[in-house]
Amino acid sequence: MDLGAHALGFNFYPPSPRSISPAAAWEIARKLPPLVATVGVFVNWPAEVVAALAGALRLDGVQLHGDEQPGEVRDLAARFRVIKAFAVGTRFKLEALARYKAASAFLLDGYRSGLYGGTGYTGDWRLVREARRYGRVILAGGLRPDNVAQAIAEAQPFGIDVASGVESRPGKKDPDALRELMREVEAANRAADSDSARHFQDHFQEKKTREKK
Numbered sequence: 001m002d003l004g005a006h007a008l009g010f011n012f013y014p015p016s017p018r019s020i021s022p023a024a025a026w027e028i029a030r031k032l033p034p035l036v037a038t039v040g041v042f043v044n045w046p047a048e049v050v051a052a053l054a055g056a057l058r059l060d061g062v063q064l065h066g067d068e069q070p071g072e073v074r075d076l077a078a079r080f081r082v083i084k085a086f087a088v089g090t091r092f093k094l095e096a097l098a099r100y101k102a103a104s105a106f107l108l109d110g111y112r113s114g115l116y117g118g119t120g121y122t123g124d125w126r127l128v129r130e131a132r133r134y135g136r137v138i139l140a141g142g143l144r145p146d147n148v149a150q151a152i153a154e155a156q157p158f159g160i161d162v163a164s165g166v167e168s169r170p171g172k173k174d175p176d177a178l179r180e181l182m183r184e185v186e187a188a189n190r191a192a193d194s195d196s197a198r199h200f201q202d203h204f205q206e207k208k209t210r211e212k213k
Contacts, residue, residue: 004182004185004186005036005182006035006036006037006159007036007037007038007039007060007061007159008028008029008032008036008037008038008039009039009040009041009063009161010025010028010029010038010039010040010041010057010059011041012025012040012041012042012045012053013041013042013043013065016171017170017171018163018170018171022053022056022057025040025057026057029057029058029059037060037061037081038057038058038059038060038061039059039060039061039062039063039083040053040054040057040059040061040062040063041062041063041065042062042063042064042065042066043064043065043066044066044067044068045066047068047072047075047076050062050064050076051075051076051079051080054079054080055079059080060080060081061080061081061082061083061104062076062080062081062082062083063082063083063085063107064076064082064083064084064085065085065109068084070099070100070101070102073100073102073103074102077102077103077104081104081105082102082103082104083103083104083105083106083107083138084100084103084105084106084107085106085107085108085109085140086106086107086108086109087109087110088108088109088110088124088127088128088141092127094127094130094131094134097131097134097135098134101135103135104135104136105135105136105137105138105158105159106131106134106135106136106137106138107137107138107139107140107161108127108128108131108137108138108139108140108141109140109141109161110140110141110142125139125150125151125154125155126154126155128155128157129154129155129156132156132157132158136158136159137155137157137158138157138158138159138160138161139151139152139155139157139159139160139161140160140161140162140163142164142165143160143161143162143165143181144165144166144177144181145165145166145177145180145181145183145184148160148162148165148181148184148185148188149184149185149187149188149191152185152188152189152192153188153191153192156192160185162181165177165181166178166181
């Protein structure tokens with residue numbers, strides 16, 4: 001958290017090497033700074049069970065990586081911020097996002113058959129950029145220190161989600177890789193802010209020129 005992350009995910013999908021028990025998640029969550037959001041990661045849990053655990057752990061949000069239906073997202077959204085994840089493979093259609101209007105954000109992840117996230121595969125960053133018309137988009141999949149700046153520049157996401165790209169082994173984060181990635185993120189954000197300011201200045205100058213005429 002000292003590196004500037006805004007949220008911490010707790011993975012409750014047992015087959016994942018990043019899976020954590022509710023008790024361990026509580027021990028971590030209760031020691032976090034107050035402005036760091038906590039998010040539970042679930043795969044195909046019944047909505048009422050997700051709500052029960054998320055409520056017990058006082059999580060700020062839930063991230064759904066399975067085949068959850070729009071109704072389940074809508075029910076959970078009444079109590080929590082919901083991030084609905086989608087694997088961006090060849091069969092993925094952007095229009096699918098429209099069915100999940102209740103979600104606070106969409107997470108677009110790289111696709112690998114049989115896996116529900118944490119694939120280490122990069123997706124189509126330009127597609128992520130197009131998806132922003134449906135709502136906030138979080139980019140995931142194969143993000144590493146050496147490609148995260150380019151990913152942010154091309155996809156222009158609301159946020160990023162990283163896992164395998166900053167691990168020394170599955171489930172074990174590498175502090176040096178995390179620091180390097182966060183430096184790249186900060187540099188990419190500064191560049192984006194600079195571009196936005198330059199575009200505004202250009203637009204303002206053009207407007208003044210038209211008014212003088």
